[in-house]
Amino acid sequence: MASMEENFPRGGTQKKPSEGKAPRQPIEQDNLFDTPYEEGSQKRKRIQEDKGKQKKFKAEKKEAIKANAKDFELLTVEALSEGMLLLGCVKESNDFELMVSLPNGLTGFVQVTHICDAYSKMLNEQVATEELLEDLNSLSDLYPPGMLVRCSVTSMGKTMDGHQSIKLSINPKDVNKALNTTALRSGMLLSGLVSSVEDHGYLIDIGVSGAKAFLPLQKSQSYIKSANKGAELKIGQYLNCLIEEVKNNGRIVRLSISQSEVAAAIATEEQNWTLSNLLPGLVVKAQVQKVTPYGIALSFLSSFTGIVDFMHLDPKKAGNYSQSQTIKACILSVHPTSKAVRLTLRQVFLQPGSVLGQLASSRIGMVVGESVVKSFHAKTGAIFELDDGTLAFARLKHLSDTKKSFKPGTFKTGSKHRCRIIDYSLMDELALLSLKRRIIAAPFLRYQDICPGHVVEGKVLALKPLGMQVKVTDHIRGLVPHLHLADVLLKKPEKKYSVGREVKCRVLISNPEEKKLILTLKKTLVTSKFPVLTSYKAAKPGLITHGFIVCAREFGCIVKFYNDVKGLVPKSELSSEPIPSPEKVFYKGQVVKVIVLKCEPEQEKLLLSFKLMSRPVSEDRGEQIPKKNREMVDVKVLRKKDNGLKVSILSDNVSAHLPTMHLSDHVVNCKLLYHWLQEGDILHRVMCLSDKGGHITLCRKPALISAVQEEQVVRSFSEIQPGMQLAGYVRNIMSYGVFVEFPFGLAGLAPKAAMSDKFVTDTKDHFVVGQTVVANVTSMDEEKQRILLCLKLSEVGSEDPDTESFSLLSQCFEEMKEIRGIMSRRNHSKVAQNLCGLIPGQKLELVVQEVRGNGSAFFIGSRVAGLTVTATRYHVGGWEFLSCLVAGQKARVLVLHVDALKSAVHVSLREELLSLKAKRLMENSQHPAVVQHVAEEFAIASLVKTGQLTAIPVASHFNDTFRFDSEKLKVGQAVSVTLKTMLMGDHGVLLAVQGPAKKRALIRSRKESETVEEGVAAVRHSLCLGDVVKGTVKSVRPTYVTVAIDDKLTGSIHTSQILDDVPIGTFPTSRLKAGQKVTARVIGGRDMKTHRTVIFSHLLLSLPSVNSDLKGDGSTALSPEGDNPSERLRPYKAGQTVTCFVKKYNTIKTWLEVEITPEIRGRVLQLLLSLNPKVLKHPEKSFKNGQALSATVTGTDASETNLCLSLTGVHSLVEGTITLGTITKVTPHVGLTIALPFGKIGKASIFHLSDSFAEQPLENFSIGKLVRCCVLSNEDNKIEISLRQSRTNPKSKNKVEDPEITCVEDVREGQLVRGYVKSVKQLGQETKHAEAPRLQVSSGFTWDEGLNALEVPVSNRKEESSDSEEEDDAQSMRKKQTKKEQEQEKQRVEKELSKLEAALMDPNRQPQTADDFDRLVLSNPSSSILWLQYMAFHLQATEIEKARVVAERALKTISFREEQEKLNVWVALLNLENMYGTEETLMKVFERAVQYNEPLKVFQHLADIYASSEKYQQADDLYNTMLKRFRQEKSVWLKYATFLLKRGQVEATHRLLERALKGLPDKEHVDVISKFAQLEFHFGDPEHAKAIFESTLSSYPKRTDVWSIYIDMMIKHGSQKEVRDIFERVIHLSLAAKRMKFFFKRYLDYEKKYGTSETIQAVKVAALEYVESKSSLAES
Secondary structure, three states: HHHHHHHOOOOOOOOOOOOOOOOOOOHHOOOOOOHHHHHHHHHHHHHHOOOHHHHHHHHHHHHHOOOHHHHHOOOHHHHHHOOOOOEEEEEOOOEEEEEEOOOHEEEEEEEEHHHHHHHHHHHHHHHOOOOOOOOOHHHHHHHHOOOEEEEEEEEEEOOOOOOEEEEOOHHHHOOOOOOOOHHHHOEEEEEEEEEEEEOOOOEEEOOOOOOOEEEEHHHHHHHHHHHOOOOOOOOOOEEEEEEEEHHHOOOOOEOOOOHHHHHHOOOOHOOOOOOOOOOOOOEEEEEEEEEEOOOOEEEEEEOOEEEEHHOOOOOOOOOOOOOOEEEEEEEEEEEEOOOEEEEEOOOOOOOOOOOOOOOHHHOOOOOOEEEEEEEEEEOEEEEEEOOOOOOOEEEEHHHOOOOOOHHHHOOOOOOEEEEEEEEEEOOOOOEEOOHHHHHHHOOOOOOOHHOOOEEEEEEEEEEEEEEEEEOOOOEEEEEEHHHHOOOOOOOOHOOOOOOEEEEEEEEEEEEOOEEEEEEEHHHHHHHHOOOOOOOOOOOOOOOOEEEEEEEOOOOOOEEEHHHHHHEEEEEHHHOOOOOOOOOOOOOOOOOOEEEEEEEEEEOOEEEEEEEOOOOOOOOHHOOOOOOHHEEEEEEEEEEOOOOOEEEEEEEEEEEEEEEEEHOOOOOOHHHHHHHHOOOEEEEEEEEEEEOOOEEEEEEOHHHHHHHOOOOOOOOHHOOOOOEEHHHHHEEEEEOEEEEEHHHOOOOOEEEEEOOOOOOOOOOOHOOOOOHHHEEEEEEEOOHHHHHHEEEOOHHHHHOHHHHHHHHHHHHHHHHHHHHHHEEEEOOOOOOHHHOOOOOOOOEEEEEEEEOOOOOOOOEEEHOOOOOOEEHHHHOOHHHHHHHOOOOOOEEEEEEEEEEEEOEEEEOOOHHHOOOOOOOOOOOEEEEEEEEEEOOOEEEEEOOOOOOOOOOOOOOOOOOOOOOHHOOOOOOOOOEEEEOOOOOHHHHHHEEEEEOOOOOOOOOOOOOOOOHHHHHHHOHHHHHOOOEEEOOOEEOOOOOEEEEEOOOOOOOOOHHOOOOOOOOOOOHHHHHOOOOOOOEEEEEEEEEOOOOOEEEEEEEEOHHHHHOOOOOOOOEEEEOOOOOOOHHOOOOOOOOEEEEEEEEEEOOOOEEEEOOOOOOOOOEEEHHHOOHHHHHOOOHHHOOOOEEEEEEEEEEEEEOOOEEEEEEOOOOOOOOOOOEEEEEEEEEEEOOOEEHHHHOOEEEEEEEEEEEEEOOOOOOOOOOOOEEEEEEEEEOOEEEEEEHHHHHHHOOOOOOOOOOOOHHHHHHHOOOOEEEEEEEOOOEEEEEEEEEEOOOOOOOEEEEEOOHHHHHHHHHHHOOOOOOHHHHHHHHHHHHOOOHHHHHHHHHHHHHHHHHHHHHHOOOOOOOHHHHHHHHHHHHHHOHHHHHHHHHHHHHHOHHHHHHHHOOOOOOOHHOOOOOHHHHHHHHHHHHHHHOOOOOOHHHHHHHHHHHHOOHHHHHHHHHHHHHHHHOOHHHHHHHHHHHHOOOOOOOHHHHHHHHHHHHEEEEEEEHHHHHHHHHHHHHHHHHHHHEEEHHHHHOOHHHHHHHHHHHHHHHOOOOOOHHHHHHHHHHOOOOHHHHHHHHHHOOOOOOOHHHHHHHHHHHHHHHHHHHHHHHHHHHHHHHHHHHHHHHHHHHH
């Protein structure tokens, strides 16, 4: 709107008030369309300047009348602002919002909550009751398309693709907020909405505070009959209301909505309108002030001005307007700050209450072949007449494809153009066109135009958890699911895709009705040339196409295609070779090529196969490719290409490609060979590396050839094992690591951290593409077929580095000899011949050509014609010899090195080299030498005593490619070399390797004439043990800190050497930051394979532990330590407590690797990590790299190089030890076999599994489960253990129902004991005692058949016996008895009866029959526990129907006041039906329970029952029903969230939170969000929980309750650094003093528990500063 304000500034002339009216106050902003000159004139008037200047002003005013196109620019989104009033037209309406057409082709949206207060109140009521209100009508019923409405802009947001989104309100309190009761006048036309239906009329909401507007019934009848089709007015209905009468100073207003009266309403001056309360939709009488081609300027209501753009001129009168003409106009918009007014002259707007017409939907998207230009506007666009005679408008940007191609001359009136209708503007009554060829040719503009299988292009809008949103067109959005972001599953898609990036997708599913588009970015699918399978009917047998796997199981794979078509690949059709476990070979999302075997379209069944019947290869062709077996071939060079050679395989005459970097293992030789090889040259011993689609790639690297021939390769992923060392080559270099490829096509990634033992700043500094490397396999991901590698020399280096480096050197020189042979064949090249004739050590007579200022000299001669011959200042002899050299002088030189690539020769004039003293030398003898020249792969050194030249390798391994400047060999440096050859041979030099002192500094004294650069001293050897040095922290790692002492010397501070007392759980290295200055003491040196380093101990105060580590006197220089590792471990004894630091968790070996000191490392086996089995499920989450831990030494490992540690305090399995174990065997009726730490095995008997009795005690134990156990005894390597909680957790307060019975003394008289039958003998039963079970009556009700264990007297069992044979036997026995025996029998029966009677009288007696239970429930009829025991009694006898009858009796008997008791029975009945009934019987009971109890409780109980019985689908459906019925209940949302999280459905929980926030009142939102976040912490993703808390607190920073909960959660689940960061944020909030005191106290308590004295003091200082700031503020 900035341009609008500049072009239409406030100001203008003020008319005199007419007589009889109150004089109007001058309002500068009333006139909007005068020019800056007019504004200047008013300023002149105010300061009363002379009249001569006023004449000048009039001339300026005339000049300013000239048409300015900017004054009439169309309305744009940027020109809108919050509070702006607009006249709009309803375009579409749905349940939740209105789409409103605004002037000049704009569109806005009205949310359902911005209709009016009465409508919002009814919405809230409906949501709260969850019952549809009859009086509440949908927006589509109240707001038909075409209705004109007055709107207010509430906000200007942005959509996800960056477009502006206009949010509107039609609420009268927003539209009419500038009006007050004193401003209301009769005749005013206002917008109002029905707020209440009364007996005699309607209360209308007009948005004026303090005014009550009433619409009499009689004044609404005509409108109801004509416009409302006879229906009564409804709450929320929009009306154009005419004020008929105003009473009591505007407090009572009577309205009319008669269509004839409203249509004739005109705003007049008597109504006292001002710019501050002017409303859109008002019809005014206006005078034309200015007529331009772009529109006209009007004045109205005496002092107001406005504009009419060309779109809103009356089409019938366009071109007929004249200045001062009086016309009717309708206000379209009023800007809140600039007060700019826009009007329209279209006839349909001049009668308020009219309905606008729409364009047929079939026309949108239509291409019009010939549309005629009616008028062209250079600044805005063009008006066209379409083929049907209607007018249309095309904006300027839609008239051409680009700005450069736009030619205004082609849009002359009458010219014809091809265009496409893209939209329709109701407010402008114009179709909107585009002439862009891209849009005209676009295959689709709407969802209906897109079909599955179409390839579409779009831009990335946003990355979300579900996938990626793609903008296909301005109006079409698509979703790429996470599975379809690439051919493989991406863990971090944000690295591959950035917002705004253009992508090419393929449509998987198109659903125009719901405006949904599912896309795929899988490259194989997008670029596939196979037919697209979109229906089962198209799946003909034999059809080959691409699909993607959605499921891989033991039965085979399910493959999905387009339009949700899917089929099955049976296990037998997966491969020609049997695949026992398809889920391990195939993965979800994998793109596969399949062939259709069979299809049944009606049943939607599709049978597929992976075994494609491809065309057989001809025998001749097959014989032409010996590469299949990686055979060696000879090739002939055909021609050179940019990245290699095109060659022909001699034996088969097949063309192939030999990349430059595959010519040799040595990078410099690759370049040399490529440079000197020519067409026709023959190369021997070349191997086929790959053959993809007939494109053969060859390799000549000896390392790879040797690996293949010696079978040191892997042919498939299944052959790879961790620890393998494989030869390969660098395929690609990324910022995060390098990809290494091996023969047979397998490739892996070496991350940045695993590339080198040195710090890697830039990966490109260490390796080049194509370079030969040796990689060590560290881990594999079988599902994704990924390999992680390590290239560190410490991991892959040879045990004999001298042999390795000599092998590389000799191979390099052999290849250089081959290159000289190639060069010697170049007879036509004089340069090549001269290069071949030179070898190192050769002496030449040359002529000085030039001596340069830097001290170097250039030479010429016949033998070096065409070559560049140089000697550096060092080899000239220094500055003192330079004065002796002049151009033209003859000089005798010694060749040091011949560079065949640059045609350069390096020579020396030094006397000690020219006066060679050849001497017979011994192999493997050591000699001091001086470096004379450093090449890329080797260096030339001269022996000090004889002057003979030797070549020494620069690198000791393929992977040894990077050197810091301080580590590089330099000319003049003294080295010790070990000779490996005694004869010069063709190389001209002896071959040697660096000796033991190869890393030592320069020992040769430097002459005064030599520069410092030529003789660099090794400053590192000036340091001695105990020296104190100062340095700068270079980098901070979890277990060490790298410190730069100077430019060439670095050291390392181990995390154990930072603090004297390390608080457990802290991260010592976090105390140091990069760039920080530190003072350190040298405590030792370590001789690494790759470089020399120094270990430091950071001095924080005085460290006695550091001083005690110092060895030798202070004058001793650092030297490599040669301690035996086992000697270093000797001081550590079993049971000793040490502080260690986490290095990493080894997921393969399942142990925690830690470091105690820089030299001592340890391992913590899985079972000794914690006593909490939950920790062992994800140990990597509990132990962070660099974290300090307290550990107990248990011994050393088998190699005696690592300590074995325990974090549980257990170092031996003695009696009473509590530890974790893993179940290895479950023996029925006996117990468990459990694997314990230290390789021990323990036995747990069936009695020692729990403190409570269970019918099936082994049911909850499975092989592999982690359990907490207590050692009972350890004798003769037989370990007895117990899993009883009373032993494994002795501090637990849980009541032990059945204590252990270890001896007879543990049994008391009258004690009830329960156990398991051990054996049955004639004398009785021997039992293992256990606890008598209890009946559990809870929400998750479980039937406990404990009553079955109660013993019934023998007499009762005899009486109740139904065995007829036993009865007959008893009777026959009685007949045979004598009288005495019969008498004794009678007495015995009487005794038993008396015992039974006594037992019945015992109040503590347990019921044993149905009669017993009947007596009990009669005595206590309202006790639910008795009724439930009665039901359980029947259930143990499987008498289900009797149990139901008991439940019904209970419901009738229990008093209606005992609601909880009744509810217990209902829950029991629900459990009964769930376990023994059908779904139908369960639902019947449930429906009854809802009627007789509080419905919410019954719903919750049933949901718990479903969940506990693992009926997850029924539970999910029930929860969804509860959400509809109890939407306002927080507990329902939270229980459902808990249910989802426990099942691992994290994404569903996130969607549920969004629904909860929509359904619950605003006041509940913060509490609900907090509860959801807590649940996420416990069951879901802690990172997402933190994000929820952070988002909530950014919106509600003063919610101390949320802060407190957040802190609690982070203390439990976060790191100490995160907790401290939160505390620091809280104590800097602006809160009440009482609340701040609370948080300071919490912070202090936390630091006292987990922090140090320094952190405690820091909190106290912060609190003191806060108090002082408050007191100073109070004083001021």
